[in-house]
Amino acid sequence: MPFSRTRTGCFTCREDGYKCDEQKPFCGRCTRLSKTCKGYGVRLKWQTPQSTPKSKASKSKRQQRNRSNDKTITAPLAPLAPLTPLTPTTPSMPFSESQSPIIKLDPSCIVPNDVSPINRYLLNHWSTTLSTMVSMVSAPKNPFLIHLTPMISHSTALRSVLCSIAASHLAILRHEDSLQTLATRYRLVGVSSLRRTIQTDNPELSLATILMLQVSDRLFTMDSGVDHLSGAKAIINQGDLVVRNSSSASFLLSLCSYHDILASVSRGKSPVFEFDGKFPMEGMESMNELTSVLQLVGQISRMRDQENDDLDARGREIEEILNALDKSDDAIGDVGHTVQAYKHAAFIYLYRVWHNQGAPHPRALKHAKSCLDHLSIVPVTSSLVSAQVWPLWTAGCESIDSDQRKFVRDRVEAMYEARHLPSLRRIEQDIEEVWKIKDEQRNLIGVDNVDCIKVILRNRQREADLT
Structure with missing residues (x-):
């Protein structure tokens, strides 16, 4: 029986042209086929004032350009992909696109294949450098890597917050203010994604994101004015995490x-x-x-x-x-x-x-x-x-x-x-x-x-x- 097209299915099914059963947090088709379910809702895109379309013609040209570069610019699992090394506002990177194969994440850091090079670069800095600074346990038993790594591919919010932390640290190491601007943008995306998914995500994903926001505040931003611990308490109480028997x-x-x-x-x-x-x-x-x-x-x-x-x-x-x-x-x-x-x-x-x-x-x-x-x-x-x-x-x-x-x-x-x-x-x-x-x-x-x-x-x- 033919079905009417909707805009509420997951992005993976919509891109593949199949009907989605819209199960949460991951749809049944993606789970059955072992696909990465790219989630629901609105895709976030960062847009500079200069790129605002001034006419229908310019808007049409911009849409064609975005479709031709879909994998690197509008990847739904990398909301900040528009800020790739291709844009003039992005901080200088230690690699060019032709050199991108040399960017290798630590083997323990698993991320979706379609994230942008800059995301992979930042997550690599997190997994190889920053995670060792915030943990009392050295690798390979570092619990930040053991427990957060499997969550990265399932949570845009957590991934964005970790990228924000890494960008903040790299801004200090490389003396580049533009990296701090990038860190702020990643943080905003992380918070926005957390707000959308906090009611549907596994409570461990939401709690991990909130706690990494707390870590970010303590290490980098002094006082953001947000009481993350009260938010963590709400997640713990609602998700019955205290009675969960998991590491x-x-x-x-x-x-x-x-x-x-x-x-x-x-x-x-x-x-x-x-x-x-x-x-x-x-x-x-x-x-x-x-x-x-x-x-x-x-x-x-x-x-x-x-x-x-x-x-x-x-x-x-x-x-x-x-x-x-x-x-x-x-x-x-x-x-x-x-x-x-x-x-x-x-x-x-x-x-x-x-x-x-x-x-x-x-x-x-x-x-x-x-x-x-x-x-x-x-x-x-x-x-x-x-x-x-x-x-x-x-x-x-x-x-x-x-x-x-x-x-x-x-x-x-x-x-x-x-x-x-x-x-x-x-x-x-x-x-x-x-x-x-x-x-x-x-x-x-x-x-x-x-x-x-x-x-x-x-x-x-x-x-x-x-x-």
């Missing part, structure tokens, strides 16, 4: 917990979630000790909402737990030293929230020194350094010894030279700001009751970048 869900929930707890420190508020350490950091069982300390950090943040009697009782309880975690400072390997650094930073944070007590109190100075000593043993090239910003910040802000402060300055500088992440430059500036204010108060009244988090919130009008 990817565990990884995403642990990543959400990590950012939520450290955001609670930088905001001076309670965490949004309370996972109780069920999901180890980055979904790795080897990170259980670090997860236990981080969980206590979240509990310390919750103390800010408690009354005096409850506050004192909870403070004593957490102090006992921290003491029981490890009665010695002996540590083995980068993980062991990072765990110890977190433990001493947690002590500093506890006494600040509990008693508003910091340097020059002997306890604060003792834990600051121990924390920095453990951090100094971990080489700056270690993957664990990606998790050391918070303890470095916490101990660094309480340091009054000139040698310790020199170590903090040198360490942050070395971390930046190894990673070139703008958040590290902001951390460096924030610590210097805290030192200046704390020194002035000690010189004036002999004591220090300056909360470093509140200093940044008040003076910088933003949170400290602790992740």
Whole structure:
């Protein structure tokens, strides 16, 4: 029986000339034939003012030109394809079209075959460089690659956000403002796609996209004004991710917990979630000790909402737990030293929230020194350094010894030279700001009751970048 043509089927069936059953998120025909289902809805195209058609004739010519270059310009899985190296506004690329075969993604990074060369270039930078900077685990066990890589081919939103992060980083490495403009455009496409698909996509895809927007904000854009963690909470509650027994869900929930707890420190508020350490950091069982300390950090943040009697009782309880975690400072390997650094930073944070007590109190100075000593043993090239910003910040802000402060300055500088992440430059500036204010108060009244988090919130009008 003949059927009337519609405009609501998936793009794959429409291009093949077959009727689509319009199942979501992937249609039945594409699933049966193992085809890449290109989805539904509107194809996004970036258009510069100069390309706006002025007449029907020019519009007709432009449509013919687009049809002849359909694979490279209007690929539905690459919304930013119009910004290919063929356009004058695109940043210079380290290759020409004739050289494009040399662009090879890391074997673990699987993307659709029809994405544009610039998309492949950016995703390659993500998989080979940036993913190693945001993870505490080196390849081949890097969970960002293990869990996000299979999602790239199924989510335009996630793919666009990863391209945006890569473009932002390359803009710094290559000193090209045009790459930052490209990063902004990719981000807009990612957010737009997320809004369209958030109700129909697998909740893991949506959560992964939201969390990578959170990572992007922390590393590159400071404060976008968007509360990604509240959005993540809505996805988790609606998608029943907590009860899912999958490694990817565990990884995403642990990543959400990590950012939520450290955001609670930088905001001076309670965490949004309370996972109780069920999901180890980055979904790795080897990170259980670090997860236990981080969980206590979240509990310390919750103390800010408690009354005096409850506050004192909870403070004593957490102090006992921290003491029981490890009665010695002996540590083995980068993980062991990072765990110890977190433990001493947690002590500093506890006494600040509990008693508003910091340097020059002997306890604060003792834990600051121990924390920095453990951090100094971990080489700056270690993957664990990606998790050391918070303890470095916490101990660094309480340091009054000139040698310790020199170590903090040198360490942050070395971390930046190894990673070139703008958040590290902001951390460096924030610590210097805290030192200046704390020194002035000690010189004036002999004591220090300056909360470093509140200093940044008040003076910088933003949170400290602790992740």
